[in-house]
Amino acid sequence: MAVAHSGPNYPLASLYVGDLHNDVTEAMLFEKFSQVGQVSSIRVCRDMISRRSLGYAYVNFQNPEDAERALDTMNYDTIKGRPMRIMWSQRDPSLRKSGVGNIFIKNLDRSIDNKAMYDTFSAFGNILSCKVVTDEAGNSKGYGFVHFETEEAANQAIMKVNGMLLNDKKVFVGKFISKKERIKQMGETTRKFTNIYVKNFAKELDESQFRGIFEPFGKLISSVIMRSGSGESRGFGFASFERPEEAEIAVMQLNGTEVHGKTLYCGRAQKKIERHAELKDKFARMNADAEGSTTSQRSTECVNLYVKNLDDSIDVEGLKGFFAPHGKITSAKVIVDKRGVSKGVGFVCFYSPEEASKAVTEMNGKLVGRNHTPLYVALAQRKEDRNPQLVSQYMQCMAAPRRPGAPIRGGSMRDGGAGYRPSGSGRGGMRDGVVRRPAVRMRRSMPMRRLWCNHSR
Secondary structure, X not given: OOOOOOOOOOOOOEEEEEOOOOOOOHHHHHHHHOOOOOEEEEEEEEOOOOOOEEEEEEEEEOOHHHHHHHXXXXXXXXXXXXXXXXXXXXXOOHHHHOOOOEEEEEOOOOOOOHHHHHHHHHHHOOEXXXXXXXXXXXXXXXXXXXXXXXXXXXXXXXXXXXXXXXXXXEOEEEEOOOHHHHHHHHHHOOOOOOEEEEEOOOOOOOHHHHHHHHHHHOOEEEEEEXXXXXXXXEEEEEEEEOOHHXXXXXXXXXXXXXXXXXXXXXEEXXXXXXXXXXXXXXXXXXXXXXXXXXXXXXXXXXXXXXXXXXXXXXOHHHHHHHHHHXXXXXXXXXXXXXXXXXXXXXXXXXXXXXXXXXXXXXXXXXXXXXXXXEOEEEEOOOHHHHHHHHHHHHHHHHHOOOOOOOOOOOOOOOOOOOOEOOOOOOOXXXXXOEEEOOOOOOOOOOOOOOOOOOXXX
């Protein structure tokens, strides 16, 4: 009796192919993948403006069995000197953004690549994605990520591999923690510190005098004055205590005191990411106070709308023009890249909720711009509000039974091309100027091995 697999709904005949050389074309990929089965279409995703390859592609097979065979036998094969990374295509971002089953590995030997890391962790369960982070030259940065299909597999990998020697280097393996969560954790441990940052002391102060300032408060592990290349004091340093209580007392007693005619600053030593977050929060509070209570009250009443599918020709004034008939706009913004080119998304903030609700009703789905693209308009959500929803969607996706006959999805909206479709590839083709993909018959009892998802980092 066959057991139905309850997992995420993957388009089982569509593969994501990443880490491609910029010169790889659809024809090259067709020549490669047609060796394992009948290919219905291939699309290399390209920049909409420059038409330069984005380094990844989608390969659609006629049969799911051929797609799985390609994944099993061709993963990490080289094209133009680069190993290609093949995964099942999964466009739903909730799968990777939920963080379920995602682990972080650091202190990797520089010789460990994607394939070596995959071979190491595949013993613990189905891997959705696996990537060693590299620099622009393709050299490993010494850390990477593995996303398992289940939380149980991730926990097993952490328990077995954390602290092991891989290529004679002891690696750390732990649950992936987002940047925001790391900052929050740092804030919760602000009183548990042993390392003190000290600044604004006289440059004539030497190491023994510097150490003598802190020794009355407890046992010091180390102390250092930071110096320039010529050996001159830079006016700041660090002192590390054995116990957190001693460090806290030293900060309370010494901060603001006068030493050799200068007012000393002592505080908990912070990481760069924590300092930036603290300064950002500080400036935000200062700006809020400067605007006054009236402005602050008005800003809480304003409602922000998220708008996407914007035409490249639409700028801030154009965006305001579309939404102005529906109410008073307090601000509007079109998101652009480093070159100033629109990313196709923006925000419009209305003075009142009633006006915002009217704008959503009237503008969502409306055809605007020179390309007459239907707009998507909805209430803007903060990241912390979206994340619980993404986790909920992912858990529902995991619990839902797999539906046979799921449609194959095409390439990215960014590439704008029709893709590469070999002649005589089934019932798909171009009719009436529309690319039609062939229907794919899905089998309920298909073996589920090495399911992957699109994992861009």
